[in-house]
Amino acid sequence: MSLRIDGKKISSDIKEELKEQVKQLKEEGVSVCLAVIQVGNDPASSVYVNNKKKACAYIGIESQAYELPEETTQEELLALIDRLNKDDHVNGILVQLPVPAHMDEKEIIQAISPAKDVDGFHPQSVGALSTGEPGFVSCTPAGIIQLLKRSGISIDGKDCVVVGRSNIVGKPMAMLLLRENGTVTICHSHTKNLKEVCQRADILVAAIGKPKFFDESYVKDGAVVIDVGIHRNAENKLCGDVDYDKVADKVSAITPVPGGVGPMTIAMLMNNCVEAALRMNNR
Ligand SMILES: NC(=O)C1=CN([C@@H]2O[C@H](COP(=O)(O)OP(=O)(O)OC[C@H]3O[C@@H](n4cnc5c(N)ncnc54)[C@H](OP(=O)(O)O)[C@@H]3O)[C@@H](O)[C@H]2O)C=CC1
Ligand SMILES: Nc1nc(=O)c2c([nH]1)NC[C@@H]1CN(c3ccc(C(=O)N[C@@H](CCC(=O)O)C(=O)O)cc3)C=[N+]21
DSSP, X not given: OOEEOOHXXXXXXXXXXXXXXXXXXXXXXXXXXXXXXXXXXXXXXXXXXXXXXXXXXXXXXXXXXXXXXXXXXXXXXXXXXXXXXXXTTOOEEEEOXXXXXXXXXXXXXXXXXXXXXXXXXXXXXHHHHHHTOSOOOOHHHHHHHHHHHHTTOOOTTOEEEEEOOOTTTXXXXXXXXXXXXXXXXXXXXXXXXXXXXXXXXXXXEEOSOOTTOBOXXXXXXXXXXXXXXXXXXXXXXXEOSBOHHHXXXXXXXXXXXXXXXXXXXXXXXXXXXXXXXXXXXXX
């Protein structure tokens, strides 16, 4: 029997803790406010943005939603970011990705003040993660560390294999596992013998964006498997990068999709917003 790591439960525990903390801060006159910007109306993005608003409302964080039309220009978006950067009431700024093809994502990410970069995507935040300085950490990998810790799974000295090297998941994931004293291998589309490398993992993080790619032949007996992938099929059913049913019996612990990593991403975003408010108020 393997442990089904319950991201829904762990994320609601974290949200409960944050709710308490936000209540306390309010009594001390400190408010927390997140600005969420969505350009265009991609339905998947709208679902995520809505989940973020709901989480804010639950915890007691004020959320400002900016729903901009698809035709918004780069300059218009940059002007909004500039205004929010200067607004002392706003603690966190998030631009939902992907942005429409006519926009420059890199320039947008760099325009957000690092002090309000609750996504942890700004180069300054990424650099701080790498050198161990304080800064915001990308929410999905930060959530995965919480899932492991709160499930009593130690990372220290473990062979960790991260498959995927994106700036928002794979790379920061590897950096965080390293910070926790894991021995980290990063794999990608040019990796030779991917299966053999994965078979060595005590902790395997799957983040390639290919539905049910990883079956039982990729995992060692008793390994811990973290599934970051999210895919929606024709019947609107969700699945991950891991074939859960084929892998579950072989491993010691595994995250499901839905109800694994996804809810943690939002919980960590909320955590970063509270963190931003604390820092802005010199706490
Ligand atoms: N649960 C959550 O909160 C979140 C979930 N996601 C999901 O996680 C998945 C990954 O997202 P993201 O990191 O943004 O994806 P990207 O598409 O940006 O990156 C995918 C990575 O996987 C690598 N890759 C692709 N195919 C293979 C393969 N066959 N073998 C080995 N490596 C491969 C790519 O390699 P190369 O660099 O060589 O091209 C790349 O590094 C998606 O399903 C996404 O929806 C994403 C963010 C948050
Ligand atoms: N600037 C920015 N920051 C992000 O953090 C960001 C982004 N852009 N663009 C898209 C990705 C994806 N992402 C998810 C958040 C929550 C769930 C989540 O709550 N998933 C639920 C299911 C939700 C559903 O029903 O679809 C689960 O897995 O159980 C998933 C994925 C954040 N992202």
